Amino acid sequence: MLLRLAFLRIWGFQHSLTNLLTTTTKYNTTQDGQFLYPGVDGPIPTTRLFQLREGLQDAEMFRMLPENDAKALIETVLRGSNDFDNDVENIEAVRVQAGDKVELALKQKQ
Numbered sequence: 207m208l209l210r211l212a213f214l215r216i217w218g219f220q221h222s223l224t225n226l227l228t229t230t231t232k233y234n235t236t237q238d239g240q241f242l243y244p245g246v247d248g249p250i251p252t253t254r255l256f257q258l259r260e261g262l263q264d265a266e267m268f269r270m271l272p273e274n275d276a277k278a279l280i281e282t283v284l285r286g287s288n289d290f291d292n293d294v295e296n297i298e299a300v301r302v303q304a305g306d307k308v309e310l311a312l313k314q315k316q
Contacts, residue, residue, distance in 0.1 A: 264301065270308045279304050 241258070242249040268276040279300050283291040291297060 264304075267301070267304050267308055270311070271304060275307055276304070279307075 241252055241255040243252065244250070268280065283297050283300050
């Protein structure tokens with residue numbers, strides 16, 4: 207239950223038109239955890255929202271692979287909760303490999 211509450215805590219929307227870098231709320235400081243900020247023409251997505259979307263897409267792609275293939279690819283960049291690869295090129299290479307495997311599997315089903 208605590209994990210669920212912690213995750214829900216980051217879902218937020220800054221609705222005031224105040225200075226977002228200096229304004230704090232009773233829930234957070236300088237609007238940590240916000241996915242959208244107000245803009246003149248509507249909400250402006252944050253980098254955090256783009257990263258969340260990318261992570262969800264990665265999870266879906268790895269879910270489409272056989273478990274052994276997915277695990278082998280993931281373990282090349284994630285070895286433990288505090289032991290992971292920070293090299294963006296390596297992570298992107300794993301995404302490409304996973305995408306290629308998914309594409310091949312889908313072609314074979316046709």
